[in-house]
Each structure stands twice: as C-alpha cells, then as structure tokens.
Amino acid sequence: MALIVQKFGGSSVANAERVRHVAGIIADNYAEGHDIVVVLSAQGDTTDDLIEKAQELNPRPSKREMDVLLSTGEQQSVALMAMALEAMGLPCISLAAWQVGIQSTSVHSDARIKKIDTERIQSELDQHRIVIVTGFQGVDRNGDVTTLGRGGSDTSAVAIAAALHADLCQIYTDVDGVYTADPRVCPRAKKLDVISYDDMLELSSSGAGVLQMRAVEFARKYQVVIHSRSAFSDAEGTYI
Numbered sequence: 467m468a469l470i471v472q473k474f475g476g477s478s479v480a481n482a483e484r485v486r487h488v489a490g491i492i493a494d495n496y497a498e499g500h501d502i503v504v505v506l507s508a509q510g511d512t513t514d515d516l517i518e519k520a521q522e523l524n525p526r527p528s529k530r531e532m533d534v535l536l537s538t539g540e541q542q543s544v545a546l547m548a549m550a551l552e553a554m555g556l557p558c559i560s561l562a563a564w565q566v567g568i569q570s571t572s573v574h575s576d577a578r579i580k581k582i583d584t585e586r587i588q589s590e591l592d593q594h595r596i597v598i599v600t601g602f603q604g605v606d607r608n609g610d611v612t613t614l615g616r617g618g619s620d621t622s623a624v625a626i627a628a629a630l631h632a633d634l635c636q637i638y639t640d641v642d643g644v645y646t647a648d649p650r651v652c653p654r655a656k657k658l659d660v661i662s663y664d665d666m667l668e669l670s671s672s673g674a675g676v677l678q679m680r681a682v683e684f685a686r687k688y689q690v691v692i693h694s695r696s697a698f699s700d701a702e703g704t705y706i
C-alpha cells in the first residue's frame with residue numbers, strides 16, 4: 467500500500483464525461499488499497515474565461531480580487547469530482563487550500579507555498595477517504611486566498627506530495643509523457659521513460675508545457691518522484 471498524489475489538469479476534467487473517466491482512474495487506484503490524494507486544476511478553459519469576465523468589468527482589477535475569482539475554478543473541480551466519486555459509492559472529501567492549510571506568501575497571482583499543514587489531509591486518509599484538494603490555491607497569513615501563477619496546480623501537487631512524504635506524485639495530462647522535443651512540431655521526437663530533474667528543468671525552461679518549471683524545482687529540492695502520464699491512454703508515461 468502506498469500514498470499516491472494524483473494531479474489532473476484542466477483538459478482531463480473538462481466536462482462531466484471526463485470527470486467521470488478520471489473518477490474511474492482514482493477508483494481503480496483506491497481499490498488497490500492505496501491512500502489517494504487528488505489535486506485538480508480548473509475545468510478546461512475556466513481560468514481563461516474568468517480572466518475574460520474580469521476584463522469586461524475592469525481592465526486593471528486588483529490582484530487580490532483576481533485571486534478570489536480565479537481560485538473558484540479549482541473549487542468547482544474538486545466539488546464536482548467529489549460528487550462523481552460519491553455517485554460511485556466511494557468515501558471522499560474535497561478541501562480548498564484554506565481548509566488544508568496550504569500556507570503561501572501574500573504575492574497575489576504569483577504566491578509561493580511556504581508550508582503545508584498535513585493534519586487535516588492525514589486524518590481524512592486515516593478514515594479511508596479519498597482527499598481531493600484544489601490546485602493553484604494558497605492562503606496567506608491574513609487568511610486571504612492566493613494563487614500560485616498559471617500552471618500552478620503542478621506545484622501544488624508536488625508540494626503536497628513532499629509534505630506528506632508520498633511515495634509517488636502522478637501528474638496526469640493529455641500527453642503520453644515527456645518527449646525529447648514537442649511531438650506536435652517535431653514528428654521524430656521520442657518519448658522518454660525516465661528523465662533527470664536537471665534535464666526536465668531545461669526542457670521546462672525552453673517552454674515544454676508538460677510541467678510547470680517551479681514544480682520541477684520543488685521536486686528536485688524535496689526529491690519527489692514525479693510520474694508524468696496521460697489521463698486518456700494506458701501508455702507508461704515518464705518518470706522524473
């Protein structure tokens with residue numbers, strides 16, 4: 467039995483059908499007896515749509531209010547996933563960042579995680595619940611919600627895995643893993659089975675979209691093993 471953090475990106479939970487599909491992946495892992503913590507992004511284009519809504523009202527909204535708005539995307543995802551799992555008869559609970567205690571700096575729209583309290587997550591796991599946590603969100607020392615920068619759910623997942631000393635951090639996206647180059651541009655690009663943190667950092671900084679760079683830095687610092695894989699295929703993915 468292992469403790470596994472599983473993160474699913476926005477495209478993997480874009481609509482009801484995909485949420486149900488991902489719930490099936492989670493259910494299979496839970497059935498194997500693992501402790502599961504799920505980290506989710508906002509569904510599909512939700513974050514961009516929210517930015518557009520803000521622009522309609524104020525071309526220069528304060529970053530604090532933007533964080534209040536954008537953090538709602540991830541909150542929708544975790545509630546919907548919990549409902550999908552409940553419908554399958556599985557014990558689960560959704561938690562926002564402030565409920566977990568994902569403490570961050572106060573730099574709205576680009577906050578850094580400072581510390582993650584593990585008591586709440588651990589006590590839910592002890593009761594054999596699947597714990598579903600909002601990615602991308604933090605809470606600062608004033609109790610205000612913050613966000614971690616675009617793509618920040620990857621960092622949330624890695625940081626939670628580090629704090630819980632998880633055995634594995636799986637990052638599910640819509641690609642099969644990490645390639646030597648962008649497979650959409652370079653058809654001869656090869657999928658890698660394993661890549662070092664340093665090589666992955668180089669790829670991320672040159673714009674490879676599979677993983678947020680800060681997440682890889684975090685993983686290297688805390689020696690978190692990341693498994694990057696597709697939510698839509700059984701392909702083996704890439705270990706970082």
Ligand code: ASP
Binds near residue numbers: 475476601602615619
């Ligand atoms: N929903 C946020 C974004 O689109 C965070 C994430 O997807 O990781 O940037």
Ligand code: MG
Binds near residue numbers: 476507508510513617
């Ligand atoms: Mg997103």
